[in-house]
Amino acid sequence: MSTTPRRSRIRQSRLLRLLDRLEREPRADAVIDAVRKGVRALPLGDGRDVLHGRWLGHPVHPLMVQVPIGSWLSAAVLDLYPGRSRGAGLLVGVGLACAAPAALTGWVDWAELHRQQQRVGLVHALANSAAVGLYAASLTSRVKGRDAAGRAYGFLGLTAVALGGMLGGHLAYRQASGANHAEEVPHIVTEGWHRIGTVAEFPVDRPVRRSVDDVPVLVVREAGGTIHALADRCSHLAGPLSEGTVSDGCVQCPWHASVFRMSDGWNVRGPATAPQPAFDTRITDGHVEIRLRRHDRDGQAPDGVEAGRRRTETGPHGPGS
Numbered sequence: 001m002s003t004t005p006r007r008s009r010i011r012q013s014r015l016l017r018l019l020d021r022l023e024r025e026p027r028a029d030a031v032i033d034a035v036r037k038g039v040r041a042l043p044l045g046d047g048r049d050v051l052h053g054r055w056l057g058h059p060v061h062p063l064m065v066q067v068p069i070g071s072w073l074s075a076a077v078l079d080l081y082p083g084r085s086r087g088a089g090l091l092v093g094v095g096l097a098c099a100a101p102a103a104l105t106g107w108v109d110w111a112e113l114h115r116q117q118q119r120v121g122l123v124h125a126l127a128n129s130a131a132v133g134l135y136a137a138s139l140t141s142r143v144k145g146r147d148a149a150g151r152a153y154g155f156l157g158l159t160a161v162a163l164g165g166m167l168g169g170h171l172a173y174r175q176a177s178g179a180n181h182a183e184e185v186p187h188i189v190t191e192g193w194h195r196i197g198t199v200a201e202f203p204v205d206r207p208v209r210r211s212v213d214d215v216p217v218l219v220v221r222e223a224g225g226t227i228h229a230l231a232d233r234c235s236h237l238a239g240p241l242s243e244g245t246v247s248d249g250c251v252q253c254p255w256h257a258s259v260f261r262m263s264d265g266w267n268v269r270g271p272a273t274a275p276q277p278a279f280d281t282r283i284t285d286g287h288v289e290i291r292l293r294r295h296d297r298d299g300q301a302p303d304g305v306e307a308g309r310r311r312t313e314t315g316p317h318g319p320g321s
Helices: 003-024 029-040 047-052 066-079 085-110 115-143 147-174 305-314
Strands: 194-198 208-212 215-221 227-231 245-247 250-252 259-261 267-269 278-284 287-292
Touching: 003 115, 003 147, 029 085, 029 115, 047 085, 066 085, 066 147, 085 115, 085 147, 115 147, 194 208, 215 287
Parallel strands: none
Antiparallel strands: 194 287, 208 215, 215 227, 227 278, 245 250, 250 259, 259 267, 278 287
16 A cells, blocks of 8 residues: 555655756757857747737647647547547648747747756657647548558657647746746735835946845836836846846846836847736835835726826825935
């Protein structure tokens, strides 16, 4: 009774050790650099943010891969029953047609990841590429009437898909690729106003880092006196926004160039797909105070927030008081 759980733990630890070794393996870094450079050089324009999923609020790649995976899995089910080869072949073709756009979204996201994530992601892409090759061979065999070979290639392709899916899950859930790295802020910062320093401690148009309830906060004072505050860790991969560039009312992350609007934290440009948590600010007795901006279910600011914004912009004696 006690040996089965123990063996299960041993098998699991070996798998995790292999994945940890993959994260640390540097021999493919030259290939990673070359591929990343090529992906970033693609003339995608505003379409790059579409592929990242900024419009969706989270990466679009997991959504896109459902079609080829679902089609190929359905083809495998049909291949288990005699006389269903034609339907299975159609599903294999559908999966192949949808694999290219799904791969493109994945490559665009992959090019903006940390090196350890890119190492796992490269093997993930190789496994999926092998699956595409096997399913292409499967479809070719079916067209030529070699149904047995088509089924064999199909099952091998599904095995490669499973391996790629396992690595994709490792990327998403263990390495937090694509996750919102600022999501925890509303759950940590306590209610009410927090004093973070005197007005003089915040030079005009220069990002300053402060901390509230152990949460790093980016603070910027504009020339007119308005003070903005956002969660400092970028929602994309937790980059330090306080080390970024402030321009035209926005801040650009120094790691992967995501751009956020200072007034409300909106992600103006990706790869970030989630906005930054924003803070209301006010000046009291020459000290800057901030309060996490919370929203009700209708997406409107709670009572008192607009008044707080007006106090920040004008103060009791005009701008910057």
